[in-house]
């Protein structure tokens with residue numbers, strides 16, 4: 262049974278901090294000792310996670326309140342990164358919540374000092390907002406606080422900290438968490454796509470380009486566990502051959518490299534994406550485009566009547582006249 266929806270904003274600040282830190286820890290996006298969260302309540306007092314307490318077992322009573330007069334209330338000391346939380350609030354009136362962590366994927370981007378591209382999945386750029394980068398400084402220092410706030414002056418919603426991690430801000434804690442979680446998801450996709458593509462390139466020297474995408478008609482097949490029949494139009498079968506529908510999760514393994522081949526240049530991952538290969542980026546893109554049109558054609562056909570696919574004799578004729586390793590693109594009209 263689903264838990265009834267709660268109004269997160271009406272929860273006590275201590276409970277909000279515990280809930281979000283629990284999610285971050287349970288998602289392996291921070292360690293026992295790493296990461297910290299804070300928010301400003303309606304009185305202007307700051308609630309922040311404590312220093313030196315196991316992040317996996319935090320309870321509401323562990324949270325620390327730093328009043329706007331500077332009094333510290335609670336049974337623990339505030340987080341060691343308290344200086345940058347305080348400085349951000351002092352210099353940015355619109356910020357009401359701050360999240361800091363070192364999830365492995367985003368930490369990897371911080372080490373190479375590159376911002377993950379948020380255009381890899383739909384809506385991510387809107388959710389994340391503007392993403393910037395702040396110069397390295399020793400953790401817990403005012404210099405780090407100054408570097409982060411200097412970067413925030415450019416209007417960023419998330420700042421990657423060089424060789425350290427990430428700081429996400431927001432008008433509330435849920436917004437800051439959504440920005441952080443979405444950017445981390447983009448970072449993991451980029452890293453996994455790189456590993457997947459590399460394993461295919463190593464296994465198939467003839468493949469020089471790979472494209473993955475989530476076009477709407479193809480994804481209708483990807484999310485309904487239905488194989489796309491490519492034996493409808495000659496061009497579809499010549500370029501695509503049969504497209505296997507692979508179980509979700511295999512795209513995160515090396516298994517895809519042994520499935521993709523000249524005979525199987527395109528695959529669909531359940532609930533994820535289509536992957537198309539080619540001897541050039543134009544040829545890979547052509548296969549992607551043809552696959553999407555093939556899916557659209559079948560969906561249109563189903564709304565009109567019963568589909569009549571090419572029979573085995575007609576398919577065999579196509580295979581003889583257009584072997585997959587011939588210049589199939591030359592025959593396109």
Ligand SMILES: [Zn+2]
Pocket residue numbers: 295296342361362363400425426
């Ligand atoms: Zn840190």
